[in-house]
Structure formats: C-alpha cells, structure tokens
Amino acid sequence: MSSEFSTADQAAITSGGDFWHTAAVESAGIPAVTVTDGPHGVRMQASGGDLLAGVPATCFPPAVASASTWDPELLRRMGEALGDECRAQDVAVLLGPGINLKRSPLGGRNFEYFSEDPILTGVLATEWVRGLQSKGVGASLKHFAVNSQETDRMRVSADVDERTLREIYLRAFQRVVTQAQPWTVMCAYNKINGVYASENHWLLTEVLRDEWGFEGLVVSDWGAVVDRVKAIAAGLDLTMPGPDADGDAALCEAVEAGQLDPALLRASAQRVRDLVTKAGERPAGGYDAAAHHALAREIAGRSVVLLKNEGGVLPLARSGVSVAVLGEFARTPRYQGGGSSQITPTQLDDALTQITAATSAAVRFAQGYTVEEAGAAPAETDSQPDSSEAGSSGAGSSQPGEALLAEAVAVARECDVAVVFVGSVHETEGADRDSLDLPAAHLALIERVAAANPRTVVVLSNGAVLATKPWDESVPALVEGWLLGQAGGSAIADVLFGRVNPSGRLAETIPLKLADHPSYLDFPGEHGHVRYGEGLHIGYRGFDAREQPVAYPFGFGLSYTTFTYGTARAVATETGVEVRVPVTNSGGRAGREVVQAYVSLPGSRVRRAPRELKAFASVEIAAGETTEVVLGIDRGDLAYWDTRLGRWVVEGGDYLVSVGASSRDIRTEATVPVPADAARVPLTTESSVGEWFADPRGAQLLGEAFARAAAEASDGDAGPMSAMAADPAMLMMLGSLPLSRMATFPGSPLRADQLDKLVTEANA
Template identity: 35%
Template sequence: MTKSIDEFVDAMTLEEQVSLLSGEDFWSLPTIERLGIGKLRVSDGPNGARGGGGLVGGVKATAFPVGVGLGASWNVALLHEIGAALAEETKSKNAHMLLAPTVNIQRSVTNGRNFECYSEDPVLTAELALGYIQGLQENGVSATIKHFAGNESEIERTTMSSVIDERSLREIYLIPFEWAVKKAGTKGVMTAYNKVNGTYASEHNWLLTDVLRGEWGFDGLVMSDWFGSHSTAPTVNAGLDLEMPGPTRDRGQKLVAAVEAGEVTRETIRTRVRTILSVMEWTGAIDDHRPFEERADDRPENRELIRRAGAEGAVLLKNQNVLPLKPGQRIAVIGPNAKVAQIMGGGSSQLNPHYRVSPWEGLVAAVGVDALTYAPGCGNSRFEPLLQSQLSVQFFDNRDLTGEVVAVETMERAETFWVGSVAGGKIPATRFSARLTGEFVPEQSGIHRVGIASAGLSKVYVDGKLVADAWSNWTKGQTFFEEGCDEVVGEVALEAGRPAKIVIEFATKDHSVLGVAALRMGIGLPLGADDIAHAADTAAKADVALVFIGRNGEWDTEGSDLPAIELPGDQNALVAAVATANPNTIVVLQSGGPVEMPWINSVSGLLQAWYPGQEAGNAIADVLVGKAEPGGRLPQTYPVRWSDNPAYSQDPLVYPGQDGQVHYREGLFIGYRHYDKQGIKPLFPFGFGLSYTTFVYGPLEVDTSRLAAGAVSVGLDVSNSGNRDGATVVQLYVAPHGGAGDRPERELKGFAKVALQPGETRRVSIDLDARAFSYFDVGSQRWVAERGEYSLVLATDAASPIAAERVALPNRIEQRP
C-alpha cells in the first residue's frame, strides 16, 4: 500500500468516500481505480464459503458441520481448526471476509435458525466463537460475527422488535459479541434485521456506538445484513459503516445530499471510510487487483476434518448395549434420512457441496452392502420432493412472458434464487418473467402431488394442465426468507415410465424487504401405511434396526420458525412400528435441535447426528460401528414437550410476537436456567451425552490465592477407566448463595474437553475471573461480584454434578463493562 489510510481518505472526493459505504453488487464493494483502491469481497458462511454465486448452484464449496453440531463438540481447538480451513476456503472464492460465525442464542427450541447457532448458553457460544474467529483471522480472513443483536426468531424478523431488558442483553445475548471483540479481535460485525427495543439494529446508536465501539473498543467494520438497512443519516450516524448489498438503496446520492444538508458531518463520513479501509488493508483487499476467479477446492485434509468433526459433535443419548454395532450383524436401514444426505440447514448458509455422503453410503462402506436391507417407511419433507430434471429456462424482459426471449439457460433442478440480475446480466432480477420446461418420469403409477412455492408469481402445468397455481391468489407465506408464498399443492394422475411434460411459469412481483426472486417446484407419490408396515417387516428380519429420522433444511431454515417440535409426517408412527418389530432399534436423529420423543422408552439406542456436512454418512457410520467415539454433548436442553421451553407462552407477545414486538419476559432464565428455576425435568439436560467408555474423576482442588481479585483456579484429574479411547467434557458451574438480584441457580462459566486413551489420566484446570461471579447491575452500569459464598460445581451435564466446593469472595468487586 503506497498511501496511508488518511492519505487515501484525503485524496477522495465526497462522492468517492460515500461510494465505499455501500456495496456495488451483492458480494462486493466498488473499486476506486483513480486511487488504486481494490475491491473488498465477502462470502456467506458459516458452515462453508459459498462465494459469489446464488443460494443454489454456483461453484462447488466444502460443506462443514452446521453450528449446532460444532456447538455439540464443546471443542474450542476443533473450532479453531475449522476456522483455519474456512479461511482457505474463503480465499478460494476470492473473498476477504466470511460472514460468520452466527452466535445468536437458542432462546426457543422452534427458532428456524437454531441449527446455525452454537448453543443456548452464552459462555459456551462465546468460547467456541473465539476459536472459530481466531482460526479465520490468523490466516488473513476477517470474521463477521452476526447478528448483532436480538435475532432469536425468524418470524417477521425484518420488522419485529425484540424487547429485551438491559441485564438480560448484557448477561446472555451480548456476551459472545463482547468476547469476540475483546478476546478475538473480530474485524467484522453484522447487524441484525430486527429492531431492539424499538430501534432497528442497523441504526441503534446505543448498540453500535456506546457499547460496541465505546465500551468494548471495537475498531472494525460494521455492516448491515442484506437489505437490513432502512435509512440514510440515522444508520451512518449510529455507526453502521457499510450498507449491503449493492446497488445502494439508502446511500449514494442520498447520503451526499444528507451531508450537504448537514444531517451527517463530513468527519462522520471520514470515520466510516477509515474503518472500511482499515479492514481492507488488514485483509489485503486494498491492493487486491486480481481478476475475479472462484475455485472449487476439494481438499483431502478438509474431508478428514469434516468427518472427524461430525463424529465429535454426534451425541449418544441412549444406549442399551446396542452400540457400537457388532461385526456380522444383519442391519435394517430404515427411514427418510437413510438414503438422503442431510448435510446442512436452509437459507443463506446453504451451498453447492463437492459431494454428499448419505448414511446408507457410509454404512455400505463400513460394513458392506450384503449386511444391509432398506425400507424408507415414510417421508419427512416440508415440501413435495424436488424435481431433479434438466430444465430449459426462457427469460423475458417483462413480467408477463410476452415478446422476445432475451436469453435461454438450463437448470438441473427446479429450485433457484435469482439475485442481482438474470439472463447473463441483461435483466434486473427484480423485474422479469421466465418459462421453465422439462419432464418428470414417474417410477410408479398413481396420484402424484405437485407443489410450487415462489418469491414471485408462479404456475405449474403437467402435460398442458394447470395443476398448481401460486399466481392467481398469491399470498405471502414463510418461504424464501418470508418473501415467498407457502407451497401450493395440486394432484395429477401419472403412469409409471411415461414422461410427463412440466412447464413452470414465473414472474417477479414487488418485494417487501429482500430483493430476491425464487421458486421451488416438487413432485412425488406420497408414502402411506403400507410403507410403514413394510419397514417394520424389514426390521423384524434383521438383528438390529437403524431408523434415520428427523428434519432437513426445509424445516431447519433461515426465514421461518418451526410450527412445533413434533417430528414431521409419520415418523413417530414409523419408529413405534419398527421398535415393536425389533427390540434392537436404534434411532439416528438429524435435526437442528430438540424433537419430542413419545417412543423414547421403546428404543434401545439414540444418536443425535445433526447436519454434519458433506461427510455426513461417513461420520455417522464411524460412530455407529465404533470406529469413532460419539464425542458430542448437548449444547441445548431437550425438553419432554415443546410447552416446557422457556419461550413457550399462551401470550403471543412472548412468542412468536404480536403487533411487531416479541417480549423476552423470561429474562435471564433461558435454557437450563429455566428448567432449574421452574423445577421442570428435561428429557435430556444441557451438556448431556454418553460415551463408549467410562471415566473416573479425582478430587476437586481449588486455588483461592487470588480470590480477593475474584480469580479462582479449579483442577482435578480425569482418567479413562474403560478399554476404548474416549472423550468427556468437564463442565464448571458457578452457583451464588443469596445476594442481590434474581440470579439463576447456577451458570456455566468454564469447561474443558478431555480426550483420553484407555488407562490414561490427565490433569484438567479451569480458571475463573471476577466476571464469572458477576451479574450486571443496570443502575450502576457495572459488573458486580458480590461479597459472599459461591459454590463451584463440576459436572458432566447441567443435572449431574460430580464435585462441588464453596468459596467466599472477601469483598465486593465492581468492573466497568
């Protein structure tokens, strides 16, 4: 870099300065060629680096485990490894910033984006985020921690106001962001779509200036979520550096005019530009003049890392001597997720993976196909099965499919997002129409269901007959980030083997907030009671039955919350039927969070496998056959029923929200804190997970030599007393005795994951500082650790203490935030 940042800023015109405060396109900022300033590019994350393509298709990318699966690993070092690998992935997409990690807290079990978040607990979330960010940034790629703040639901998220008291904000929801700034030095922060206490996060002066920059000392770049900026002067003055994506809606000439009118000072513009240039300098973007090129790097070391991480996050929840599988067993492989690789959730984190390994494929590789039989049993899709067929797409430069065809392209499946422009850049993606033509060959004769959902208007014709109409009476629903309609379904009789001509007509319509055009069309023959009976019969003929159930990225997705946590479709009936037919039934659950389990006492084994990335089937098979330890512990409490969850309420203001507000009335008492306070026994507690080996925990030793300053060191020996390699997670909770304020019974303040060989013993130490004993006193605006007694509780989960010691703080300690 030939000039300093201040020299660059001084050399710019006001218009050039303003041009850097908004995107040029969906993924990048403009260059200033006159001054030799290059282009800053960003890529979506956090379980991969998708690059500059759309949400479907594009250059292939590596799919890592989703956030909740990494959260279940409780392994900070693993997150560091993944962050480092993602830095190289980001570079392969010619980007400088990764839009990750997601650190919002799992307030409700129904949040559609829980799969992307690490945990219900702020300390676990924060520690894992530190590892991830440091891995990224040590390799020259900026993290962009998100979504700041209060985005714990997807319902009306672009307009909803999260009403959260300051103490709960400080002690729960802001902790991961605070640690990311103070301890990891994150270079990027992304604001949330929602309002916080009545003000949009993107123009929230208290959050962006007072807390983030003033109290925490953040010196990086604050950007909006995509289309999440709603004003000109208020966002700039509040501290939002960058409006994304481009082309700009609220800045550009509007911002120049605001400066000339005195609504924004020139020094504020200079401050925002300096911030962006500093991140560009740090990432190398300021001198990056390379032609844009994206690579699909399928690295062997990433394959190994993903496979290992998938096993490390898998949580063994029940095992009545059925796992690991024994050599020579006849295995029935059953369920909707058996032959479908559920590797990721839905929304902006999805990408085009190099490959997908299904559980069936993983088991074939592990035990051989001759040991396996298969039956699907039932489905679990939210939508009709996606049409996988080559489609010819004709584009029109209008909204009524008339006139000249501007361009013709092909698609490999009937699902797409159009953003920015279409037809090779000839037409804006906000105003066009298209006709898609292909065919579907039924495998069986019968009444098929045809479904269409679209952000825009759409119709589906089968053999010339209008079957599904999402055009004539289009109604906004919960698809495509709440810009699309709910799926419209029709029926048509089809004959096995006879190709049916499919025509989809599409036209854009005015959007609400997000400028996306999208459609998804599916067709299939529903499964029924006979299929469940066949699955039970298949199970009865095997030594052991593996039932692969759960949800998928259609349910666990950005843009909509779950309607409940009951398993979709007939999956509960399927598990019950299989468990009746075979006492050695093992359920493998893939979901982004808890499900209700009415069959839990009828099955012999239960493994929560999440969405573990492109090596999904191999990682799951490794755990099932015992090649790998089930290394995970739950990062979220599993309730018996949805109504046990802290956000469940008869008052819609608490959840899902009403009249534009959602009130966090539970305050501090989310997750295990809620279950402790209410005396509700969960199905599985926070931190729970079984192992294939056993552990012995030595006596607890507490070093109180620095207790006057609030510092304590806790240590103990942990031994593997079994005959297999294994890992345990030692969890340290702090429980105050009395004192001011309504405090949780206990809170996680430290943890350590320990991997041990048979007979090995290792010393574990966990250090606490004064913040571990503190609450936030809103009146004094201080973190306060009160004088008095506290219990230090070591546990293997939130409900299973293994040792406890009392310490007494000799004096009150106050700290500035």
C-alpha cells in the first residue's frame, strides 16, 4: 500500500461511503463501487428515500424454491443471469447467497435460505457463486454464522457446541469458500457462544482465513458492527453502511495509542482496495429481460414439489375439462418474502391468467378470501369446529367471508376440477413466524371446496413449510408451490397441465406438527441466548433419530412418471466413495429423478444421525430408458469433527450407503469399507483406565503394570486395588477411573510418581 495512503484514509475506506457504496478516497485514486441486495434478484434502490423501492429486475425464485430443484447446474445458470443484471446496473457485489440452515420452520427468513442440510446447501450455493462471479461480479456469502432466526437477531447469542458448529452450521460456508472463493463473506448480526460475529477472531480469522484459506473481504451485515476497533482486530474489513466518522476516529486513535496493530488496519484497507480494483476490471453489459423471465419460469417449474396425486388428478387435460380456480393468490400472487431481498419484477405472471391460457375448456374464478382475510391466523382454541360447523361458525365465517366461500363452493360444484390457491402471509426479514398453520380463511376454503368437488387440487404459496395435516387427507392432489418469483404463475400452469413434469424435491422436512420438530424446545431462546439443544440432529436427522413420523420427508417429491432403482455399487477411492446405481424411468413420460445418497456408519464410536445426505444428482431420463447414475462422495464429507484433536477425522469402517428418492424412501443399499485417518488421541494422566486399555501402546504399558500388581496379589502382598486389577469383572468397574485418581487409592498398582513416565512412554 502506497505511503500516501494515510491511517485516516485506511480508516475511511473500511466503512461505507453511504448505504450502497464503498467510500472513495480521491487522494489515492480509489473510486466508490456499488453493492446491493440479492440474493434472488438485483435490488438496486430506486431514487428517493424508500429503501425497499427498487429498479425493475428479474425476480428469480427465492432459495426456498430453487433449492427444491436439487440441481446445481440450474443454480449456476441463475447466478450467471444475476451477474449479467448486476453488470447492467453497474453493481460490483451482489449480497448473496444466503446459506444459513433452516434450524426451525418458524424462521422468518427461511425463504432466503436453501435447506436444513449443509451438503445440499453447500453444493447449490457453490454453483450460484461460480455463476455470478464468472461474470466479474462478486458474491457476498451470508450470514456468517449461525444466523437461524430473526427473533432478537441483532443481539442473541447462538450457543452451540463445537462439533455441531463445525459439522452442521459451518460446513456449507466451508464448502463455498474453499471451492468457489466468493469475493466477500458477510458477517452476521448475532453472537456465537457469547461473542458478536463481527468481533469473533476465531470465526473471521482463525477459521475463515487461516483454516479455509479465504482470500477475499469480510463485510458486515448492515448495522452488525458494535465496535469498529474490535471488528478490525477480529478480521472484519468493511463496515456497512457508512460513513462512520466516529468509528474512523476510533480506529486512528487506537492505532496511535498502540491499542490496534496498524498492520491489521492496513490489511483490511488493502482488501477493500483490492475489491474495488477487481470490480473495475469487469466490462459493462446488458441483459435480455425476456430470456431471463424464461429462465425464471424454467427454475420455478423445476422447483414445484408434487406432494400428493391420488387417482391421477394431475396433470389436467388441456381441453374438455372445466377448471374452477379458487383463491385470491391465483390472481394476486405471493412470489417473494419481505425485507431487504424484495425485488421489483420486470413483469409478473399470475396463475389465473396462465391457467386460462393453457386450456380450451372453461375456466371460472372465485376469490374465496380477501388478502386481508388471508392475514388472519387461526383462532387459538382447545378444539376446532367439525366440518358441519365450519360453514357457519368456523374460522373465516364473517359475513363477507361467508359470501366469498359460498361463491367459491358454487363455482367448484359446477366444474370438473377445482384448483384452490392458498398459502402463508408472513415470511419476512426481522420477524419469525408463530405458527405453521394456514390462515383460517384458507383452511375454510379448502374444507368447503373439497366437500363440494372430489377432484380438488390444492396449490400452496409459502416461504417456509406449512402444516398439512389433517386437511390434506381430504384432497386428492397437493402441490407445494413455494414462493416462485415473477414467473411463478406460468410455472404453476406448466406443472398443472403437464408441460413440465414435476421434479422438485423437499429441501426441508414437513412435520406433522410443530411440537415434533427437533428445535421445538429451544427456539427462539430467551434473555439473549438460544441454545442449540438438538445438536447434530437438525431437521431430518432429528426426525430419523427418533423414528418420528412426518407429513412429508426430506427429499420427497412425486412425478407424473415412475422410477425404479437397480442394485447400487459403491467403491472407495482416493478422494472418497463412488456410487453407481441404474435408474429406470418405468412410466410413460419423460421426467427427472433426484437420486439421493445417504451414509451411515453402524457401530460408530461417535454419535451420528441414522443417515446423512452426502451426494445427489438430478437426472433426466426418457420414458422406458435406464441411466447409470454416478454419485461421488467426497472423503472430507465422511469426516466428523474430533473435539479432542481439534480437526476433521474420517473414522474407518464399513459405511452403509443408502440410495433412494428421499430420506425415508431408500431403494437400494451398498456397504463400502473406508480406511481410517491416522488419528491417535494422546493419553494423559486424566485419561481413564478404559481409554488407556483402548489404546494399543497404552494397553501394553498399563497391562504390564497391572500384571506386576496381579503377581504381587498372588503372593498375598498387594493391597485391595491390586486385587481388583487382577479380577476382570472388577477391572471393568475401574474403566471410567482417571489414571491420576487411581494412583491416589491405597494399594494402587500405580504410584503418582510413575504417571508422568508412563504418559511419556505411551505417547512416544
């Protein structure tokens, strides 16, 4: 860094110039560059004071939908398109993707996040970043880390053990950083185990840079920095927004007083400068709005998950079958959540228009509920009215509401098929949900229409999972439509009429009820702390560990065709495990199958989930054809975090690879021996007798000591501890006794002055 770049300049450039720009330093010839919100569109703030009013841009499906494609290549194409739109608006860094895990289905920002699984999240996000950055636009991987709720999000401490932190909540970040090198990583608002993410040296420097080799810039979430000096010392480079004159002055004073190493401030300033230089190298560009809308439609169609289709109600015929389209969401679509990711779309498709255009038969519409009614949550009562009461005294039965329901029922009776559009109304940054239930007016509409027309299809619009039991038992077809972006209306019509064969799969479990969820007792915490009490057993891992029934399992999704699996074969390689399985499209339509490989290690020495996703592939297969699907499992993804050694360890043994169509639909299995990593835990005086005997060298040395004691016991000269050591049954009782304490017992076969020598010999 040149000498003319003063300490004051360095401080100034490490905070923003305004809300959406870095600070320019004219004396050093450093211009400002633009950063703006993503992650499913380019949310460039329009002129004026409204932060959420944006310049029109393609609103692609949010992550809650795009993750259900289980297709990394599709996410890469989305990233490329976002890169083109960023270049068209002179944006240097797009703030995304969001890869925090969906710890609870109540998370208000779940619609911006991919999954409850770190492998699925990491693989999809890696390709999103690669696509965006291939266009010369930087990604901002967020929110680092353990940002899984909106309640008290600016202050709450996520209290989580290190193994869970490493294997679950940091694993996706590690994958994206090491494989895609995002230009920036955005630190979260919250604390991790009592330390703010913005001030967490272990997180931002020791893990992110020293262990993972991150080469880019760490930027704060907007307003996440509490203390600029502590933040720079921890490894944060750019505080947003700005300017922050007081923070700049505090940095200069800390350097002058010797309270902050000037090299740290120089390094942060240089990283900002490097980012600006890199951004200046990208060419200007434009984009084809119609082509991007078509891509948004393709992704949305691939995101739809068919949950139920009894009797082949779907796909709908394109002629000769009259359709009742019911529910205001068909006409006024919900297509994204609220908050900083809210995009102003270039156009907006609604399902009613698209369904009408897709068929030559009659299409009739009834509103069913108002947008205002949709916002009303079900009443909290000890019992719900039965179906005979729902029309008059049930939820949503106000006079206007009853009139809308009666109209919808009348239309449903007069048509061959009824398609009911319902969903959630509350997914937004800044607030968590308080229920998984549909609004009362929506539940009433489903109940009344299903009673009037046995061929009822329910289409959901929601940013996080909704409870579907017991009402889904009354309808033959259920379509999970998520929040699908600006082309969602077209995509829904594509799926309903079979122009697109549904291939979406659930990236999160749908529980029977909220109380079943692994996070239920520890979300969202209290008094500034949230305890991650379920540990490793997030999402499907917890449901499977408890053998808990669910409404629809992780990875689940139906198709208009069927797939059969042959016998899986698995072999260990230098880089991991290769799995091969023949998959046949045994139905009459071309379609996609998402082949999923889950791994377990029976008899593992450490606690594990019954099965964990380790590889997957979305494969297009023509009707009647067979494809050999090859899945590669990285050896590193088989490792667990050994807290004793402070590193990743692959435990040796016969791993069970279960291949199937969901975490609960395993079609074929294979066992593969995997060699162990060299991982010996050093013995200490605090190691137990059992641990000493479990170690070959320790067992030899301790065995010799006990043998001497046993010999003495046979001569009648030994004390009671030596006699116990000579009895195998009694020796088992000593297994949990630390060696140091054993030496304190009268008559012990070990003396305290022997222990250090014993430890030295054992670890030599």
